[in-house]
Amino acid sequence: MARMTSSARPLLNRRLAEFGTTIFAEMSALAVRTGAINLGQGFPDTDGPEQVREAAVRALRDGRGNQYPPGPGVPELRTAIADHQRRRYGLEFDPDTEVLVTAGATEAIAASLLALVEPGDEVVALEPYYDSYAASIALAGGTRVPVTLRPHEGSFRLDLDELRDAITPRTRLLLINTPHNPTGTVLTRAELTAVAELAVERDLLVVTDEVYEHLTYDDAEHVPLATLPGMRGRTVTIGSSGKTFSFTGWKVGWVTAAPELVAAVRSAKQFLTYVSAGPFQYAVAEALALPDSYFEEFRASMTAKRDLLAAGLTDAGFTVFRPQGTYFITTDIRPLGFDDGFAFCRALPERCGVVAIPNAVFYDDRTAGAPFVRFAFCKRDEVLSDAVTRLKA
Missing domain, CATH: 3.90.1150.10 (Aspartate Aminotransferase, domain 1)
Known part of the structure:
Protein backbone atom coordinates (compact mmCIF):
# COMPACT_ATOMS: atom_id res chain seq x y z
CA MET A 1 0.00 0.00 0.00
CA PRO A 49 3.33 -14.66 47.80
CA GLU A 50 -0.16 -16.16 47.71
CA GLN A 51 -1.44 -13.64 50.24
CA VAL A 52 -0.42 -10.79 47.97
CA ARG A 53 -2.13 -12.37 44.97
CA GLU A 54 -5.26 -12.88 47.09
CA ALA A 55 -5.11 -9.24 48.12
CA ALA A 56 -5.42 -8.32 44.44
CA VAL A 57 -8.36 -10.70 44.00
CA ARG A 58 -10.02 -9.23 47.07
CA ALA A 59 -9.57 -5.70 45.72
CA LEU A 60 -11.15 -6.72 42.41
CA ARG A 61 -14.13 -8.31 44.14
CA ASP A 62 -14.58 -5.38 46.50
CA GLY A 63 -14.57 -2.91 43.62
CA ARG A 64 -11.39 -1.16 44.73
CA GLY A 65 -9.41 0.10 41.76
CA ASN A 66 -11.72 -1.18 39.03
CA GLN A 67 -12.25 2.43 37.93
CA TYR A 68 -9.61 5.13 37.56
CA PRO A 69 -7.53 5.37 40.73
CA PRO A 70 -6.28 8.80 41.86
CA GLY A 71 -3.57 10.21 39.58
CA PRO A 72 -0.79 10.07 42.20
CA GLY A 73 -1.79 6.53 43.22
CA VAL A 74 -4.21 5.15 45.81
CA PRO A 75 -3.64 6.61 49.30
CA GLU A 76 -3.10 3.16 50.82
CA LEU A 77 -0.15 2.45 48.52
CA ARG A 78 1.39 5.90 48.84
CA THR A 79 1.25 5.54 52.62
CA ALA A 80 2.75 2.04 52.42
CA ILE A 81 5.63 3.32 50.25
CA ALA A 82 6.34 6.15 52.70
CA ASP A 83 6.23 3.68 55.62
CA HIS A 84 8.64 1.36 53.78
CA GLN A 85 11.15 4.15 53.16
CA ARG A 86 10.98 5.26 56.79
CA ARG A 87 11.19 1.75 58.26
CA ARG A 88 14.01 0.57 55.99
CA TYR A 89 16.13 3.67 55.55
CA GLY A 90 14.96 6.38 57.95
CA LEU A 91 13.73 8.50 55.04
CA GLU A 92 10.62 10.57 55.74
CA PHE A 93 8.28 11.22 52.80
CA ASP A 94 4.86 12.85 52.81
CA PRO A 95 2.52 10.35 51.08
CA ASP A 96 0.46 13.21 49.63
CA THR A 97 3.21 15.36 48.12
CA GLU A 98 6.36 13.23 47.90
CA VAL A 99 5.17 9.87 46.55
CA LEU A 100 3.96 9.10 43.03
CA VAL A 101 2.78 5.68 41.80
CA THR A 102 3.74 4.77 38.22
CA ALA A 103 3.22 2.01 35.66
CA GLY A 104 6.33 0.17 36.76
CA ALA A 105 9.82 1.56 37.03
CA THR A 106 10.01 1.96 33.25
CA GLU A 107 7.36 4.68 33.29
CA ALA A 108 8.97 6.25 36.34
CA ILE A 109 12.25 6.52 34.42
CA ALA A 110 10.58 7.92 31.31
CA ALA A 111 8.44 10.43 33.22
CA SER A 112 11.40 11.60 35.31
CA LEU A 113 13.61 12.21 32.28
CA LEU A 114 10.83 13.79 30.21
CA ALA A 115 10.07 16.10 33.11
CA LEU A 116 13.59 17.11 34.08
CA VAL A 117 15.59 17.05 30.83
CA GLU A 118 15.37 19.52 27.94
CA PRO A 119 17.00 19.48 24.49
CA GLY A 120 20.69 20.21 24.88
CA ASP A 121 20.94 18.85 28.40
CA GLU A 122 23.45 16.09 29.07
CA VAL A 123 22.55 13.06 31.17
CA VAL A 124 25.44 11.08 32.64
CA ALA A 125 24.49 7.41 32.98
CA LEU A 126 26.38 4.35 34.15
CA GLU A 127 27.19 2.02 31.26
CA PRO A 128 26.09 -0.72 30.63
CA TYR A 129 22.59 0.59 31.24
CA TYR A 130 19.05 -0.72 31.12
CA ASP A 131 17.89 -0.10 27.55
CA SER A 132 14.97 2.20 28.40
CA TYR A 133 17.39 4.77 29.81
CA ALA A 134 18.81 5.60 26.40
CA ALA A 135 15.38 5.75 24.76
CA SER A 136 13.96 8.01 27.48
CA ILE A 137 16.92 10.38 27.28
CA ALA A 138 16.48 10.53 23.51
CA LEU A 139 12.75 11.21 23.77
CA ALA A 140 13.47 14.10 26.12
CA GLY A 141 15.94 15.51 23.60
CA GLY A 142 18.87 15.06 25.93
CA THR A 143 22.34 13.76 25.19
CA ARG A 144 23.49 10.65 27.02
CA VAL A 145 27.02 10.59 28.32
CA PRO A 146 28.04 7.09 29.41
CA VAL A 147 30.48 6.36 32.21
CA THR A 148 31.53 2.74 31.86
CA LEU A 149 31.68 0.27 34.74
CA ARG A 150 34.77 -1.83 34.03
CA PRO A 151 35.79 -5.33 35.11
CA HIS A 152 38.08 -5.27 38.12
CA GLU A 153 38.95 -8.16 40.43
CA GLY A 154 35.84 -10.18 39.65
CA SER A 155 33.25 -7.42 39.49
CA PHE A 156 32.42 -4.25 37.56
CA ARG A 157 33.48 -1.02 39.29
CA LEU A 158 32.85 2.69 38.85
CA ASP A 159 35.84 4.94 38.12
CA LEU A 160 35.03 8.11 40.07
CA ASP A 161 37.61 10.15 38.16
CA GLU A 162 35.96 9.15 34.90
CA LEU A 163 32.58 10.18 36.35
CA ARG A 164 33.93 13.57 37.36
CA ASP A 165 35.51 14.11 33.95
CA ALA A 166 32.22 13.30 32.20
CA ILE A 167 30.43 16.25 33.81
CA THR A 168 30.35 19.48 31.81
CA PRO A 169 28.47 22.79 32.15
CA ARG A 170 25.71 21.17 30.07
CA THR A 171 25.19 18.28 32.50
CA ARG A 172 21.71 18.41 33.99
CA LEU A 173 21.33 15.07 35.66
CA LEU A 174 23.08 11.91 36.86
CA LEU A 175 21.23 8.63 36.20
CA ILE A 176 22.40 6.08 38.76
CA ASN A 177 21.38 2.42 39.06
CA THR A 178 22.29 0.38 42.14
CA PRO A 179 22.03 -2.56 42.56
CA HIS A 180 23.11 -2.42 38.94
CA ASN A 181 21.51 -4.21 36.00
CA PRO A 182 23.11 -5.97 34.13
CA THR A 183 26.44 -6.26 35.98
CA GLY A 184 25.11 -7.09 39.46
CA THR A 185 27.36 -4.45 41.02
CA VAL A 186 26.19 -2.76 44.23
CA LEU A 187 27.81 0.65 44.62
CA THR A 188 29.50 0.99 47.99
CA ARG A 189 28.71 3.65 50.56
CA ALA A 190 32.07 5.27 49.77
CA GLU A 191 31.32 5.34 46.03
CA LEU A 192 27.84 6.76 46.57
CA THR A 193 29.18 9.37 48.99
CA ALA A 194 31.56 10.52 46.26
CA VAL A 195 28.67 10.63 43.77
CA ALA A 196 26.63 12.69 46.25
CA GLU A 197 29.46 15.12 46.87
CA LEU A 198 29.89 15.57 43.13
CA ALA A 199 26.15 16.19 42.64
CA VAL A 200 26.15 18.83 45.38
CA GLU A 201 29.34 20.46 44.13
CA ARG A 202 28.03 20.74 40.55
CA ASP A 203 24.40 21.35 41.58
CA LEU A 204 23.07 18.36 39.64
CA LEU A 205 19.82 16.48 39.86
CA VAL A 206 20.02 12.72 40.34
CA VAL A 207 17.59 10.01 39.24
CA THR A 208 18.40 6.77 41.01
CA ASP A 209 16.92 3.44 39.95
CA GLU A 210 16.79 1.22 43.04
CA VAL A 211 14.33 -1.46 41.94
CA TYR A 212 16.64 -4.25 43.14
CA GLU A 213 16.99 -2.73 46.61
CA HIS A 214 15.93 -5.97 48.34
CA LEU A 215 18.18 -8.19 46.23
CA THR A 216 21.68 -7.78 47.63
CA TYR A 217 23.90 -10.71 48.52
CA ASP A 218 26.76 -11.61 50.80
CA ASP A 219 28.02 -8.47 52.55
CA ALA A 220 26.72 -5.97 49.99
CA GLU A 221 24.70 -3.08 51.46
CA HIS A 222 22.09 -1.10 49.58
CA VAL A 223 22.50 2.59 50.41
CA PRO A 224 19.72 4.85 49.06
CA LEU A 225 21.35 7.93 47.57
CA ALA A 226 18.70 10.16 49.15
CA THR A 227 20.02 9.29 52.62
CA LEU A 228 23.37 10.97 51.98
CA PRO A 229 24.15 14.61 52.87
CA GLY A 230 22.75 17.15 50.44
CA MET A 231 20.80 14.58 48.39
CA ARG A 232 17.28 14.54 49.87
CA GLY A 233 16.16 17.59 47.88
CA ARG A 234 17.87 16.76 44.56
CA THR A 235 17.24 13.01 44.22
CA VAL A 236 14.38 11.23 42.46
CA THR A 237 14.32 7.66 43.80
CA ILE A 238 12.62 4.97 41.72
CA GLY A 239 11.28 1.76 43.24
CA SER A 240 9.17 -1.13 42.02
CA SER A 241 7.13 -4.04 43.31
CA GLY A 242 7.82 -6.38 40.38
CA LYS A 243 11.32 -7.51 41.31
CA THR A 244 10.69 -7.65 45.05
CA PHE A 245 7.41 -9.56 45.03
CA SER A 246 7.67 -11.51 41.74
CA PHE A 247 4.60 -9.97 40.11
CA THR A 248 6.32 -8.25 37.20
CA GLY A 249 3.15 -8.22 35.09
CA TRP A 250 1.36 -5.93 37.52
CA LYS A 251 3.65 -3.00 36.61
CA VAL A 252 3.45 -1.10 39.88
CA GLY A 253 6.36 1.26 40.46
CA TRP A 254 6.87 4.54 42.27
CA VAL A 255 8.84 7.72 42.68
CA THR A 256 9.80 9.31 45.99
CA ALA A 257 11.30 12.80 46.04
CA ALA A 258 10.89 16.34 47.29
CA PRO A 259 7.46 17.90 46.47
CA GLU A 260 8.71 20.05 43.60
CA LEU A 261 10.43 17.09 41.95
CA VAL A 262 7.40 14.83 42.35
CA ALA A 263 5.18 17.58 40.92
CA ALA A 264 7.44 17.85 37.86
CA VAL A 265 7.48 14.08 37.28
CA ARG A 266 3.71 13.89 37.78
CA SER A 267 3.25 16.56 35.10
CA ALA A 268 4.93 14.27 32.56
CA LYS A 269 3.44 11.02 33.89
CA GLN A 270 -0.16 12.25 33.58
CA PHE A 271 0.24 12.34 29.80
CA LEU A 272 1.75 8.86 29.59
CA THR A 273 -0.51 6.31 31.30
CA TYR A 274 -2.31 8.83 33.56
CA VAL A 275 -3.18 5.92 35.89
CA SER A 276 -2.75 2.15 35.89
CA ALA A 277 -2.94 -1.10 37.88
CA GLY A 278 -5.84 0.00 40.12
CA PRO A 279 -6.57 -3.21 42.06
CA PHE A 280 -2.91 -4.20 42.10
CA GLN A 281 -2.01 -1.00 43.91
CA TYR A 282 -4.00 -2.17 46.94
CA ALA A 283 -2.26 -5.54 46.83
CA VAL A 284 1.20 -3.98 46.66
CA ALA A 285 0.31 -1.82 49.66
CA GLU A 286 -0.23 -5.03 51.64
CA ALA A 287 2.94 -6.57 50.19
CA LEU A 288 5.11 -3.69 51.40
CA ALA A 289 3.85 -4.34 54.92
CA LEU A 290 5.03 -7.97 54.92
CA PRO A 291 7.31 -8.85 57.86
CA ASP A 292 11.09 -8.70 57.55
Whole structure:
Protein backbone atom coordinates (compact mmCIF):
# COMPACT_ATOMS: atom_id res chain seq x y z
CA MET A 1 0.00 0.00 0.00
CA ALA A 2 1.38 3.41 -0.98
CA ARG A 3 2.23 5.91 1.75
CA MET A 4 -0.41 8.60 2.21
CA THR A 5 2.17 11.41 2.08
CA SER A 6 4.59 12.91 -0.41
CA SER A 7 7.19 13.66 2.24
CA ALA A 8 10.43 11.68 2.25
CA ARG A 9 10.68 12.08 6.02
CA PRO A 10 10.82 8.74 7.90
CA LEU A 11 7.68 7.75 9.75
CA LEU A 12 9.46 6.95 13.00
CA ASN A 13 10.55 9.87 15.15
CA ARG A 14 14.28 10.28 14.51
CA ARG A 15 14.98 10.27 18.23
CA LEU A 16 13.86 6.63 18.33
CA ALA A 17 15.31 5.48 15.02
CA GLU A 18 18.47 3.99 16.53
CA PHE A 19 16.63 1.69 18.94
CA GLY A 20 14.46 -0.66 16.88
CA THR A 21 12.95 -3.76 18.51
CA THR A 22 14.38 -4.53 21.94
CA ILE A 23 16.77 -7.43 22.31
CA PHE A 24 14.40 -8.90 24.90
CA ALA A 25 11.64 -9.31 22.32
CA GLU A 26 14.07 -10.86 19.84
CA MET A 27 15.55 -13.35 22.28
CA SER A 28 12.22 -14.28 23.88
CA ALA A 29 10.81 -15.03 20.42
CA LEU A 30 13.90 -17.14 19.73
CA ALA A 31 13.29 -19.06 22.96
CA VAL A 32 9.71 -19.83 21.89
CA ARG A 33 10.75 -20.85 18.38
CA THR A 34 13.50 -23.21 19.55
CA GLY A 35 11.96 -24.43 22.80
CA ALA A 36 15.01 -23.13 24.66
CA ILE A 37 15.16 -22.26 28.35
CA ASN A 38 14.80 -18.49 28.57
CA LEU A 39 17.44 -17.10 30.91
CA GLY A 40 17.42 -13.84 28.97
CA GLN A 41 14.52 -11.68 30.10
CA GLY A 42 14.37 -10.92 33.80
CA PHE A 43 11.03 -12.26 34.95
CA PRO A 44 10.40 -15.08 37.45
CA ASP A 45 8.70 -18.28 36.34
CA THR A 46 6.67 -18.52 39.57
CA ASP A 47 4.28 -16.08 41.19
CA GLY A 48 5.00 -14.21 44.39
CA PRO A 49 3.33 -14.66 47.80
CA GLU A 50 -0.16 -16.16 47.71
CA GLN A 51 -1.44 -13.64 50.24
CA VAL A 52 -0.42 -10.79 47.97
CA ARG A 53 -2.13 -12.37 44.97
CA GLU A 54 -5.26 -12.88 47.09
CA ALA A 55 -5.11 -9.24 48.12
CA ALA A 56 -5.42 -8.32 44.44
CA VAL A 57 -8.36 -10.70 44.00
CA ARG A 58 -10.02 -9.23 47.07
CA ALA A 59 -9.57 -5.70 45.72
CA LEU A 60 -11.15 -6.72 42.41
CA ARG A 61 -14.13 -8.31 44.14
CA ASP A 62 -14.58 -5.38 46.50
CA GLY A 63 -14.57 -2.91 43.62
CA ARG A 64 -11.39 -1.16 44.73
CA GLY A 65 -9.41 0.10 41.76
CA ASN A 66 -11.72 -1.18 39.03
CA GLN A 67 -12.25 2.43 37.93
CA TYR A 68 -9.61 5.13 37.56
CA PRO A 69 -7.53 5.37 40.73
CA PRO A 70 -6.28 8.80 41.86
CA GLY A 71 -3.57 10.21 39.58
CA PRO A 72 -0.79 10.07 42.20
CA GLY A 73 -1.79 6.53 43.22
CA VAL A 74 -4.21 5.15 45.81
CA PRO A 75 -3.64 6.61 49.30
CA GLU A 76 -3.10 3.16 50.82
CA LEU A 77 -0.15 2.45 48.52
CA ARG A 78 1.39 5.90 48.84
CA THR A 79 1.25 5.54 52.62
CA ALA A 80 2.75 2.04 52.42
CA ILE A 81 5.63 3.32 50.25
CA ALA A 82 6.34 6.15 52.70
CA ASP A 83 6.23 3.68 55.62
CA HIS A 84 8.64 1.36 53.78
CA GLN A 85 11.15 4.15 53.16
CA ARG A 86 10.98 5.26 56.79
CA ARG A 87 11.19 1.75 58.26
CA ARG A 88 14.01 0.57 55.99
CA TYR A 89 16.13 3.67 55.55
CA GLY A 90 14.96 6.38 57.95
CA LEU A 91 13.73 8.50 55.04
CA GLU A 92 10.62 10.57 55.74
CA PHE A 93 8.28 11.22 52.80
CA ASP A 94 4.86 12.85 52.81
CA PRO A 95 2.52 10.35 51.08
CA ASP A 96 0.46 13.21 49.63
CA THR A 97 3.21 15.36 48.12
CA GLU A 98 6.36 13.23 47.90
CA VAL A 99 5.17 9.87 46.55
CA LEU A 100 3.96 9.10 43.03
CA VAL A 101 2.78 5.68 41.80
CA THR A 102 3.74 4.77 38.22
CA ALA A 103 3.22 2.01 35.66
CA GLY A 104 6.33 0.17 36.76
CA ALA A 105 9.82 1.56 37.03
CA THR A 106 10.01 1.96 33.25
CA GLU A 107 7.36 4.68 33.29
CA ALA A 108 8.97 6.25 36.34
CA ILE A 109 12.25 6.52 34.42
CA ALA A 110 10.58 7.92 31.31
CA ALA A 111 8.44 10.43 33.22
CA SER A 112 11.40 11.60 35.31
CA LEU A 113 13.61 12.21 32.28
CA LEU A 114 10.83 13.79 30.21
CA ALA A 115 10.07 16.10 33.11
CA LEU A 116 13.59 17.11 34.08
CA VAL A 117 15.59 17.05 30.83
CA GLU A 118 15.37 19.52 27.94
CA PRO A 119 17.00 19.48 24.49
CA GLY A 120 20.69 20.21 24.88
CA ASP A 121 20.94 18.85 28.40
CA GLU A 122 23.45 16.09 29.07
CA VAL A 123 22.55 13.06 31.17
CA VAL A 124 25.44 11.08 32.64
CA ALA A 125 24.49 7.41 32.98
CA LEU A 126 26.38 4.35 34.15
CA GLU A 127 27.19 2.02 31.26
CA PRO A 128 26.09 -0.72 30.63
CA TYR A 129 22.59 0.59 31.24
CA TYR A 130 19.05 -0.72 31.12
CA ASP A 131 17.89 -0.10 27.55
CA SER A 132 14.97 2.20 28.40
CA TYR A 133 17.39 4.77 29.81
CA ALA A 134 18.81 5.60 26.40
CA ALA A 135 15.38 5.75 24.76
CA SER A 136 13.96 8.01 27.48
CA ILE A 137 16.92 10.38 27.28
CA ALA A 138 16.48 10.53 23.51
CA LEU A 139 12.75 11.21 23.77
CA ALA A 140 13.47 14.10 26.12
CA GLY A 141 15.94 15.51 23.60
CA GLY A 142 18.87 15.06 25.93
CA THR A 143 22.34 13.76 25.19
CA ARG A 144 23.49 10.65 27.02
CA VAL A 145 27.02 10.59 28.32
CA PRO A 146 28.04 7.09 29.41
CA VAL A 147 30.48 6.36 32.21
CA THR A 148 31.53 2.74 31.86
CA LEU A 149 31.68 0.27 34.74
CA ARG A 150 34.77 -1.83 34.03
CA PRO A 151 35.79 -5.33 35.11
CA HIS A 152 38.08 -5.27 38.12
CA GLU A 153 38.95 -8.16 40.43
CA GLY A 154 35.84 -10.18 39.65
CA SER A 155 33.25 -7.42 39.49
CA PHE A 156 32.42 -4.25 37.56
CA ARG A 157 33.48 -1.02 39.29
CA LEU A 158 32.85 2.69 38.85
CA ASP A 159 35.84 4.94 38.12
CA LEU A 160 35.03 8.11 40.07
CA ASP A 161 37.61 10.15 38.16
CA GLU A 162 35.96 9.15 34.90
CA LEU A 163 32.58 10.18 36.35
CA ARG A 164 33.93 13.57 37.36
CA ASP A 165 35.51 14.11 33.95
CA ALA A 166 32.22 13.30 32.20
CA ILE A 167 30.43 16.25 33.81
CA THR A 168 30.35 19.48 31.81
CA PRO A 169 28.47 22.79 32.15
CA ARG A 170 25.71 21.17 30.07
CA THR A 171 25.19 18.28 32.50
CA ARG A 172 21.71 18.41 33.99
CA LEU A 173 21.33 15.07 35.66
CA LEU A 174 23.08 11.91 36.86
CA LEU A 175 21.23 8.63 36.20
CA ILE A 176 22.40 6.08 38.76
CA ASN A 177 21.38 2.42 39.06
CA THR A 178 22.29 0.38 42.14
CA PRO A 179 22.03 -2.56 42.56
CA HIS A 180 23.11 -2.42 38.94
CA ASN A 181 21.51 -4.21 36.00
CA PRO A 182 23.11 -5.97 34.13
CA THR A 183 26.44 -6.26 35.98
CA GLY A 184 25.11 -7.09 39.46
CA THR A 185 27.36 -4.45 41.02
CA VAL A 186 26.19 -2.76 44.23
CA LEU A 187 27.81 0.65 44.62
CA THR A 188 29.50 0.99 47.99
CA ARG A 189 28.71 3.65 50.56
CA ALA A 190 32.07 5.27 49.77
CA GLU A 191 31.32 5.34 46.03
CA LEU A 192 27.84 6.76 46.57
CA THR A 193 29.18 9.37 48.99
CA ALA A 194 31.56 10.52 46.26
CA VAL A 195 28.67 10.63 43.77
CA ALA A 196 26.63 12.69 46.25
CA GLU A 197 29.46 15.12 46.87
CA LEU A 198 29.89 15.57 43.13
CA ALA A 199 26.15 16.19 42.64
CA VAL A 200 26.15 18.83 45.38
CA GLU A 201 29.34 20.46 44.13
CA ARG A 202 28.03 20.74 40.55
CA ASP A 203 24.40 21.35 41.58
CA LEU A 204 23.07 18.36 39.64
CA LEU A 205 19.82 16.48 39.86
CA VAL A 206 20.02 12.72 40.34
CA VAL A 207 17.59 10.01 39.24
CA THR A 208 18.40 6.77 41.01
CA ASP A 209 16.92 3.44 39.95
CA GLU A 210 16.79 1.22 43.04
CA VAL A 211 14.33 -1.46 41.94
CA TYR A 212 16.64 -4.25 43.14
CA GLU A 213 16.99 -2.73 46.61
CA HIS A 214 15.93 -5.97 48.34
CA LEU A 215 18.18 -8.19 46.23
CA THR A 216 21.68 -7.78 47.63
CA TYR A 217 23.90 -10.71 48.52
CA ASP A 218 26.76 -11.61 50.80
CA ASP A 219 28.02 -8.47 52.55
CA ALA A 220 26.72 -5.97 49.99
CA GLU A 221 24.70 -3.08 51.46
CA HIS A 222 22.09 -1.10 49.58
CA VAL A 223 22.50 2.59 50.41
CA PRO A 224 19.72 4.85 49.06
CA LEU A 225 21.35 7.93 47.57
CA ALA A 226 18.70 10.16 49.15
CA THR A 227 20.02 9.29 52.62
CA LEU A 228 23.37 10.97 51.98
CA PRO A 229 24.15 14.61 52.87
CA GLY A 230 22.75 17.15 50.44
CA MET A 231 20.80 14.58 48.39
CA ARG A 232 17.28 14.54 49.87
CA GLY A 233 16.16 17.59 47.88
CA ARG A 234 17.87 16.76 44.56
CA THR A 235 17.24 13.01 44.22
CA VAL A 236 14.38 11.23 42.46
CA THR A 237 14.32 7.66 43.80
CA ILE A 238 12.62 4.97 41.72
CA GLY A 239 11.28 1.76 43.24
CA SER A 240 9.17 -1.13 42.02
CA SER A 241 7.13 -4.04 43.31
CA GLY A 242 7.82 -6.38 40.38
CA LYS A 243 11.32 -7.51 41.31
CA THR A 244 10.69 -7.65 45.05
CA PHE A 245 7.41 -9.56 45.03
CA SER A 246 7.67 -11.51 41.74
CA PHE A 247 4.60 -9.97 40.11
CA THR A 248 6.32 -8.25 37.20
CA GLY A 249 3.15 -8.22 35.09
CA TRP A 250 1.36 -5.93 37.52
CA LYS A 251 3.65 -3.00 36.61
CA VAL A 252 3.45 -1.10 39.88
CA GLY A 253 6.36 1.26 40.46
CA TRP A 254 6.87 4.54 42.27
CA VAL A 255 8.84 7.72 42.68
CA THR A 256 9.80 9.31 45.99
CA ALA A 257 11.30 12.80 46.04
CA ALA A 258 10.89 16.34 47.29
CA PRO A 259 7.46 17.90 46.47
CA GLU A 260 8.71 20.05 43.60
CA LEU A 261 10.43 17.09 41.95
CA VAL A 262 7.40 14.83 42.35
CA ALA A 263 5.18 17.58 40.92
CA ALA A 264 7.44 17.85 37.86
CA VAL A 265 7.48 14.08 37.28
CA ARG A 266 3.71 13.89 37.78
CA SER A 267 3.25 16.56 35.10
CA ALA A 268 4.93 14.27 32.56
CA LYS A 269 3.44 11.02 33.89
CA GLN A 270 -0.16 12.25 33.58
CA PHE A 271 0.24 12.34 29.80
CA LEU A 272 1.75 8.86 29.59
CA THR A 273 -0.51 6.31 31.30
CA TYR A 274 -2.31 8.83 33.56
CA VAL A 275 -3.18 5.92 35.89
CA SER A 276 -2.75 2.15 35.89
CA ALA A 277 -2.94 -1.10 37.88
CA GLY A 278 -5.84 0.00 40.12
CA PRO A 279 -6.57 -3.21 42.06
CA PHE A 280 -2.91 -4.20 42.10
CA GLN A 281 -2.01 -1.00 43.91
CA TYR A 282 -4.00 -2.17 46.94
CA ALA A 283 -2.26 -5.54 46.83
CA VAL A 284 1.20 -3.98 46.66
CA ALA A 285 0.31 -1.82 49.66
CA GLU A 286 -0.23 -5.03 51.64
CA ALA A 287 2.94 -6.57 50.19
CA LEU A 288 5.11 -3.69 51.40
CA ALA A 289 3.85 -4.34 54.92
CA LEU A 290 5.03 -7.97 54.92
CA PRO A 291 7.31 -8.85 57.86
CA ASP A 292 11.09 -8.70 57.55
CA SER A 293 11.13 -12.49 57.37
CA TYR A 294 9.64 -12.38 53.87
CA PHE A 295 12.44 -10.18 52.54
CA GLU A 296 15.10 -12.27 54.30
CA GLU A 297 13.73 -15.55 52.92
CA PHE A 298 13.38 -14.08 49.44
CA ARG A 299 17.00 -12.90 49.49
CA ALA A 300 18.19 -16.29 50.77
CA SER A 301 16.29 -18.10 48.01
CA MET A 302 17.74 -15.85 45.33
CA THR A 303 21.24 -16.24 46.78
CA ALA A 304 20.94 -20.01 46.40
CA LYS A 305 19.76 -19.61 42.80
CA ARG A 306 22.66 -17.30 42.05
CA ASP A 307 25.12 -19.80 43.45
CA LEU A 308 23.56 -22.69 41.52
CA LEU A 309 23.79 -20.91 38.17
CA ALA A 310 27.17 -19.31 38.86
CA ALA A 311 28.70 -22.71 39.64
CA GLY A 312 27.18 -24.23 36.51
CA LEU A 313 28.40 -21.41 34.27
CA THR A 314 31.88 -21.69 35.75
CA ASP A 315 31.92 -25.44 35.15
CA ALA A 316 30.80 -24.84 31.57
CA GLY A 317 33.87 -22.66 30.96
CA PHE A 318 32.53 -19.12 31.29
CA THR A 319 34.33 -16.47 33.32
CA VAL A 320 31.67 -15.52 35.87
CA PHE A 321 31.30 -12.12 37.52
CA ARG A 322 29.61 -13.08 40.76
CA PRO A 323 26.81 -10.51 41.30
CA GLN A 324 26.40 -8.64 44.57
CA GLY A 325 22.81 -7.78 43.66
CA THR A 326 19.92 -8.09 41.14
CA TYR A 327 19.04 -11.45 39.59
CA PHE A 328 21.47 -11.42 36.71
CA ILE A 329 24.92 -12.93 36.18
CA THR A 330 27.29 -11.37 33.66
CA THR A 331 29.80 -13.73 32.05
CA ASP A 332 32.80 -13.38 29.75
CA ILE A 333 32.61 -15.75 26.75
CA ARG A 334 36.22 -15.37 25.61
CA PRO A 335 37.44 -18.47 27.51
CA LEU A 336 35.02 -20.44 25.32
CA GLY A 337 36.66 -19.11 22.17
CA PHE A 338 34.11 -16.39 21.34
CA ASP A 339 34.26 -12.61 21.47
CA ASP A 340 30.96 -11.56 19.86
CA GLY A 341 28.09 -11.72 22.33
CA PHE A 342 25.44 -11.12 19.66
CA ALA A 343 26.53 -14.05 17.53
CA PHE A 344 27.03 -16.22 20.60
CA CYS A 345 23.53 -15.54 21.99
CA ARG A 346 21.82 -15.98 18.64
CA ALA A 347 23.49 -19.37 18.18
CA LEU A 348 23.14 -20.58 21.78
CA PRO A 349 19.47 -21.69 21.62
CA GLU A 350 20.14 -23.98 18.66
CA ARG A 351 23.43 -25.24 20.09
CA CYS A 352 22.31 -26.11 23.61
CA GLY A 353 18.74 -24.89 24.19
CA VAL A 354 19.44 -21.85 26.42
CA VAL A 355 18.71 -18.16 25.79
CA ALA A 356 20.88 -15.34 27.18
CA ILE A 357 21.28 -11.62 26.44
CA PRO A 358 24.37 -9.99 24.87
CA ASN A 359 25.48 -7.18 27.15
CA ALA A 360 26.61 -5.10 24.18
CA VAL A 361 23.01 -3.89 23.74
CA PHE A 362 23.45 -1.99 27.02
CA TYR A 363 26.54 -0.08 25.81
CA ASP A 364 27.10 2.95 23.60
CA ASP A 365 30.57 1.50 23.01
CA ARG A 366 29.51 -1.89 21.63
CA THR A 367 33.09 -3.13 21.54
CA ALA A 368 33.44 -2.63 25.32
CA GLY A 369 30.47 -4.93 25.91
CA ALA A 370 31.10 -7.38 23.07
CA PRO A 371 32.47 -10.34 25.07
CA PHE A 372 29.93 -10.19 27.89
CA VAL A 373 26.67 -12.16 28.14
CA ARG A 374 23.96 -11.93 30.80
CA PHE A 375 21.96 -14.80 32.31
CA ALA A 376 18.93 -14.43 34.62
CA PHE A 377 18.66 -16.73 37.65
CA CYS A 378 15.14 -15.76 38.80
CA LYS A 379 13.83 -19.18 37.75
CA ARG A 380 12.84 -22.42 39.48
CA ASP A 381 15.78 -24.49 40.70
CA GLU A 382 14.93 -27.37 38.38
CA VAL A 383 14.93 -24.99 35.40
CA LEU A 384 18.35 -23.63 36.38
CA SER A 385 19.69 -27.16 36.86
CA ASP A 386 18.40 -28.16 33.42
CA ALA A 387 20.00 -25.07 31.88
CA VAL A 388 23.32 -25.85 33.57
CA THR A 389 23.23 -29.40 32.25
CA ARG A 390 22.58 -28.13 28.71
CA LEU A 391 25.36 -25.53 28.92
CA LYS A 392 27.89 -28.09 30.13
CA ALA A 393 27.01 -30.35 27.24
